Amino acid sequence: MKFTFAPEARPLDGYTIKRAIHRGGFGEVYYALSDAGKEVALKLLNNNLEIELRGVTQCLNLKHQNLVTIFDIRQDEDNDHWVVMEYVSGRGLYETLRDYPKGMPVQEVLNWMTGITAGLSFLHDRGIVHRDLKPANVFRDHNAIKVGDVGLSKYISESRRSAQTQSVGTVYYMAPEVARGRYGREVDVYALGIMLYEMITGTVPFDGQTTAEILMKHLTADPDVSVLPKKLRPVISAALEKDPDKRTKTVEEVDRQFRLAVAGENISAPVPLTAFASAAPVQSVDAQRRSHEDTVVDIEIHPERTTETNATKNAITSLGTYWSALPAPLQWVIGGAVALLVIESGMLRPVAVGGMIGGAAYLGYQLLTTFTREGQPVEHGTPTNGEPPPPQRTNQPAMAKDARPARQLPPAELAKKYRPAVYTPATARTISRRQRATDVSTSVSMSLAAAALVTTAVYFTTDLLADVAQAVYFGTITMLAAWTLIVPSKLWEGRSGDSFSRRIVLGGLGLGVGLVAALLPKYLLIDRTALFRGNSSAHEYILGRVNMADGSGFPTIACFMLFFAALFSVRRWWWQIDSFRKSRFRVSSALFTLLMGVIVASVLQQYAFPDSLGATWALAISAVVQLSAGWTPPEDRRLWPLNSPPQPSADATPQQMVNREVTSLTQA
Amino acid sequence: MNGSACRKYMLWIDGVGAWQLCVGESFVIGAPSLDHESADIALLANVSRKHATIQRNSTEWRLYAHQPTSVSGRTIADSGVLRSGDQICLAERVKLGFRTPCALSSSAVIDFESDHRPSHSLDGIILLADHCLLGPRRDHHVWCSEWPEMVVVFHQDGELRCRSKAALSIDGHIVCDAGLLRHGSVLTSEGLRFRVEQVE
Structure with a gap:
C-alpha cells in the first residue's frame, strides 16, 4: 500500500502525521497527533473531482456517541481538503467479521446492531441518509460502536458516480434502488439488513465476480435466508425487500424485530450461530478473497441455485483457467506432446511458419x-x-523528516480491501x-x-x-x-x-x-x-x-x-x-x-x-x-x-x- | 527489577497500527508518573506506579506482583510463571493479555483486554526477548495481514536491527543484510512502511 504522506509530514499546520491508517473509498486516512498530543484521524479528500462539501458542513456539528465526530474541515497549501476527525482505535466491524468467517454469536451481533441503529436513527431523525453504510465504516472504540463517514456519503456517492470506479466492496451493501438514483433512508435499512445477514452467517447474501453481477443479484435474486435461524428469516427478508416501499421502514424497526426474534430463543442452536467461539479465529477463504483479491473465479455460495447455464459457464471458465493453473513443467510436457503430434501429422510446415x-x-x-x-x-x-488521465500513484519512497512529498492525485477509488x-x-x-x-x-x-x-x-x-x-x-x-x-x-x-x-x-x-x-x-x-x-x-x-x-x-x-x-x-x-x-x-x-x-x-x-x-x-x-x-x-x-x-x-x-x-x- | 534497563521504541506501522517495543530483561507495569520515571508499560489506570514486573529468565517469563495482581484467576502472592494465553489482572480492573504467538521466538506480546491504555493509542506491546516478527501470519507478533513478506526485528549490540527476505530500504537506502533502525528511521519495502521512534 502506498500513501502520499510520509510519517512526520505536516500537511496541516498543527498536526503531525504518525502513520497511515488505510486508504478508504475516496481518500487516504492518517493517524496524526496535534502539537499538544491530541490523537486525530486526518482524511484527505481527493480533489481531482468536484467537491461537494455542503453535506459535510451540514454534519459538522452533529454530536452522537455512535457517530464518529468530525472536528473540522481544513485546506492545505495545495488547496486539498482534509477532514479532521475523531480517531477511533480498536477493531472495526470489517476486521471483526474477518475473525468470524462463519458468523458471530448473537450477543455480538446485538452489540453492533444497537450502536449502528442508534447512530443511524439519529441521522435519519435529522433527515440525513448515510448512503454508504458498510462494515468498513463501522468502528468500535472500546465498547462504543461508531458509524463513520457521516455527511461524506453524498460526496462519496457523487465522486463514485463521476469516477465510475465502483469496486466490488462498495456494492455488497448497495440497495437496488440506488441504481436508479434513489437515495432514501431505505438504502440504510437495506445496508443494515445486509450487514446483519453477514454478521450472522459470515458471508454477504449477494456475492459475485463483477460489480454488475452483484448489482444484478441485488436487483433480481432473493437472498438465501435458509442459512439463517428460522425466526430471523422474515426480519432479514423484510429488510432486504427489493422494493423500498415494501421494505422495513426504519432501522429502529429492524432492530426491534431482530430483538423480538432472538429474545427467548436458544441462540446457540442454529448452525450459523454455533460456529463462533473458536479460540483462534481463522480467516475464511471467502473473507480473504473479498479482502484481498476479487480476481479469482467466483465460486457460487449456494451451489443448489446454480443453473445449468451457470454450470456450463463455470465448466468452460475452469477449463480456460486450467491451463494457467498447470505447473510449468507439465505445460512443457503437454506442449511437447502437441508438437510431436503436429510433426507426425505433417503439419510441421504451417506450424513452423506460424511460429x-x-x-x-x-x-x-x-x-x-x-x-x-x-x-x-x-x-x-x-x-x-482531452483531459489528461489521472496520474497513477507511483512508489513513494521514504521521505526525509518534515519533507513535503510531491503530491500525486490518488486514484478515486482504490479501496484498501x-x-x-x-x-x-x-x-x-x-x-x-x-x-x-x-x-x-x-x-x-x-x-x-x-x-x-x-x-x-x-x-x-x-x-x-x-x-x-x-x-x-x-x-x-x-x-x-x-x-x-x-x-x-x-x-x-x-x-x-x-x-x-x-x-x-x-x-x-x-x-x-x-x-x-x-x-x-x-x-x-x-x-x-x-x-x-x-x-x-x-x-x-x-x-x-x-x-x-x-x-x-x-x-x-x-x-x-x-x-x-x-x-x-x-x-x-x-x-x-x-x-x-x-x-x-x-x-x-x-x-x-x-x-x-x-x-x-x-x-x-x-x-x-x-x-x-x-x-x-x-x-x-x-x-x-x-x-x-x-x-x-x-x-x-x-x-x-x-x-x-x-x-x-x-x-x-x-x-x-x-x-x-x-x-x-x-x-x- | 528496575525499568530503567528497558529501552522503548514505538513502531508506527502504516495500515496496521502503533506498537511499543520494549527491549530489556524486566519490564515494569504501572501508572505513568509526572515526577518520577514512568513504568515501562505505563497505563492510565488506577494502579500503582510500580504495580508488577514481568521478567524473562532463561526459559520462562515470570510475573512479580508488587501490588494485588492475578494471572488467569490465580492470585500472585510473590511471583508466578506466565504462559501464552494468560490474562494478567491488575487491581481487579485492568486486564492485559499475555501471549508468545510464535513458536520460534520467546518474545511476548501484551494485549489490552480492558479499556485501559497508555496515554496515547497503542495496539499492543512487544516484550523483545530475542527477535520479533512482523508479518502476514497470525502467529507473527504483529499481524500485518496485507504485507507480502515478514520483517524480523532484533536487538544486537545495543541496537535495533531488522532483516527480511524482501528488499528493504531504510530512509531511502537499500539494506543489504541487516539494517540498523535508529530513532526516526523509516523502513520501506514493497507494500509496507513503518517508522521507528525511540521513546525517552
Whole structure:
C-alpha cells in the first residue's frame, strides 16, 4: 500500500502525521497527533473531482456517541481538503467479521446492531441518509460502536458516480434502488439488513465476480435466508425487500424485530450461530478473497441455485483457467506432446511458419504498443474531453523528516480491501457512439501497419511468398480479413449477443473475403502456380452445384469462400478484438487460431486448397487483429465512460446493463 | 527489577497500527508518573506506579506482583510463571493479555483486554526477548495481514536491527543484510512502511 504522506509530514499546520491508517473509498486516512498530543484521524479528500462539501458542513456539528465526530474541515497549501476527525482505535466491524468467517454469536451481533441503529436513527431523525453504510465504516472504540463517514456519503456517492470506479466492496451493501438514483433512508435499512445477514452467517447474501453481477443479484435474486435461524428469516427478508416501499421502514424497526426474534430463543442452536467461539479465529477463504483479491473465479455460495447455464459457464471458465493453473513443467510436457503430434501429422510446415510469424509479431509488439498508446485517443476509462488521465500513484519512497512529498492525485477509488472486479469481453458496458467510432477507426488504421508488419515478417522469414506481388496479395487479404473482423466486433463490444448468431454473421462476411481472395490474384497478375503450389490431386469435385475443385489443381472460388467462412466462424474473433481482452497480444490465442486454421485448411486441402497459405493466414489475421484492435489495460477498465455517469436516459440504464451482463455471462 | 534497563521504541506501522517495543530483561507495569520515571508499560489506570514486573529468565517469563495482581484467576502472592494465553489482572480492573504467538521466538506480546491504555493509542506491546516478527501470519507478533513478506526485528549490540527476505530500504537506502533502525528511521519495502521512534 502506498500513501502520499510520509510519517512526520505536516500537511496541516498543527498536526503531525504518525502513520497511515488505510486508504478508504475516496481518500487516504492518517493517524496524526496535534502539537499538544491530541490523537486525530486526518482524511484527505481527493480533489481531482468536484467537491461537494455542503453535506459535510451540514454534519459538522452533529454530536452522537455512535457517530464518529468530525472536528473540522481544513485546506492545505495545495488547496486539498482534509477532514479532521475523531480517531477511533480498536477493531472495526470489517476486521471483526474477518475473525468470524462463519458468523458471530448473537450477543455480538446485538452489540453492533444497537450502536449502528442508534447512530443511524439519529441521522435519519435529522433527515440525513448515510448512503454508504458498510462494515468498513463501522468502528468500535472500546465498547462504543461508531458509524463513520457521516455527511461524506453524498460526496462519496457523487465522486463514485463521476469516477465510475465502483469496486466490488462498495456494492455488497448497495440497495437496488440506488441504481436508479434513489437515495432514501431505505438504502440504510437495506445496508443494515445486509450487514446483519453477514454478521450472522459470515458471508454477504449477494456475492459475485463483477460489480454488475452483484448489482444484478441485488436487483433480481432473493437472498438465501435458509442459512439463517428460522425466526430471523422474515426480519432479514423484510429488510432486504427489493422494493423500498415494501421494505422495513426504519432501522429502529429492524432492530426491534431482530430483538423480538432472538429474545427467548436458544441462540446457540442454529448452525450459523454455533460456529463462533473458536479460540483462534481463522480467516475464511471467502473473507480473504473479498479482502484481498476479487480476481479469482467466483465460486457460487449456494451451489443448489446454480443453473445449468451457470454450470456450463463455470465448466468452460475452469477449463480456460486450467491451463494457467498447470505447473510449468507439465505445460512443457503437454506442449511437447502437441508438437510431436503436429510433426507426425505433417503439419510441421504451417506450424513452423506460424511460429515464426508469431515471434515476429511479438517482437513488433513493443514498438506497436508505444505507437498505439499515443495513437489511441480514446480508451475506455480515459477522459474523452482531452483531459489528461489521472496520474497513477507511483512508489513513494521514504521521505526525509518534515519533507513535503510531491503530491500525486490518488486514484478515486482504490479501496484498501477491495480491488476492482475482473472485466472480460463478456462484461456488458456502455460505450458512447463517439468512443466506438474512434475505436473502430483507430483499430482499422492500426491494422494497416500491423498487416504490413506481419506480411513483412512472413515474406522474410518464410519462402511462402515468392515475390513482392504475392506479398502484396497476402497482406491485402490479411488486412481485409482483419477489417472485416474488427468492424463488427467493435460494434458488438460491450453489448450482449449470442455467440452463434455472431459466428453466422462473421461466417457470412468470410464468404466475401474468400471471394476477394479468389479473384484478386487475377488482377494482381500473380502466378497462381507459384502461389498456390497446385495440389497434385487434380480430380474434379462438385458438391451440389458448387464446384469445389475444378481439376486444374488450383482452388476454386467456392473453396476460398468456404475457407474464410469457416475460419471466421470457428473462433470467437470478437474476444480477440475486444478492449477488455486479457492482454493486448496473447500468443496462446494466436496459436489456437493457427491450429483452427490448420484444421480448416487441411480439410480443404483435398480440394487443392493451399494448406500452408491458409494456416499462415489464420495466424496472420489473429496477430493483426490483436495488434491493432484497441485494448484497455485492466486497471483502466470501467463499465461507464468516465465523464458520463449512468443516467436513466443514457445509452443504457443500470438495469439494462445488468440484464446484458446476465445474458453475456450465460453466453460466455 | 528496575525499568530503567528497558529501552522503548514505538513502531508506527502504516495500515496496521502503533506498537511499543520494549527491549530489556524486566519490564515494569504501572501508572505513568509526572515526577518520577514512568513504568515501562505505563497505563492510565488506577494502579500503582510500580504495580508488577514481568521478567524473562532463561526459559520462562515470570510475573512479580508488587501490588494485588492475578494471572488467569490465580492470585500472585510473590511471583508466578506466565504462559501464552494468560490474562494478567491488575487491581481487579485492568486486564492485559499475555501471549508468545510464535513458536520460534520467546518474545511476548501484551494485549489490552480492558479499556485501559497508555496515554496515547497503542495496539499492543512487544516484550523483545530475542527477535520479533512482523508479518502476514497470525502467529507473527504483529499481524500485518496485507504485507507480502515478514520483517524480523532484533536487538544486537545495543541496537535495533531488522532483516527480511524482501528488499528493504531504510530512509531511502537499500539494506543489504541487516539494517540498523535508529530513532526516526523509516523502513520501506514493497507494500509496507513503518517508522521507528525511540521513546525517552
